[in-house]
């Protein structure tokens with residue numbers, strides 16, 4: 001299998017089942033994911049204000065292409081292309097597929113103290129968790 005990035009296409013993005021859980025931001029950089037030349041999903045990130053080389057990742061995979069581990073490959077490509085060292089993911093608690101997909105590729109859930117602090121500061125909703133992966 002070959003995974004490549006193509007230009008982001010809003011029309012294709014909006015056809016993707018589950019795209020509502022990803023909000024496209026003007027500050028973000030997004031790509032269409034090609035799997036053997038077929039449009040298979042969208043991945044992108046919004047740069048974090050702090051620290052440097054960190055971003056909030058966003059991903060949606062078309063149902064037909066789910067379960068193939070594309071999340072890991074696409075997010076690694078994104079990190080390399082943009083020289084990112086840390087990726088954060090904000091995920092709804094009731095989205096086990098996304099939590100599992102990120103756990104599988106080395107993301108960890110922040111501990112309860114950190115989650116509590118983010119919620120108190122208004123950076124995280126009560127029905128969300130924050131995961132992170134640090135590349136060293």
Ligand SMILES: CC(C)(COP(=O)(O)OP(=O)(O)OC[C@H]1O[C@@H](n2cnc3c(N)ncnc32)[C@H](O)[C@@H]1OP(=O)(O)O)[C@@H](O)C(=O)NCCC(=O)NCCS
Pocket residue numbers: 017018019021022058059060061062065066067068069070071072089090091092095096097098099100101104
């Ligand atoms: C989240 C999403 C990107 C995952 O894509 P994917 O291609 O299925 O991801 P992967 O194949 O790498 O891994 C998915 C894992 O979740 C598991 N899974 C899928 N549905 C599940 C469910 N309902 N409950 C528990 N685990 C589930 C799969 O079995 C797989 O784990 P495994 O390899 O150990 O079996 C995809 O489901 C999607 O696009 N969802 C809609 C948009 C979305 O929620 N984006 C994330 C916003 S944070």
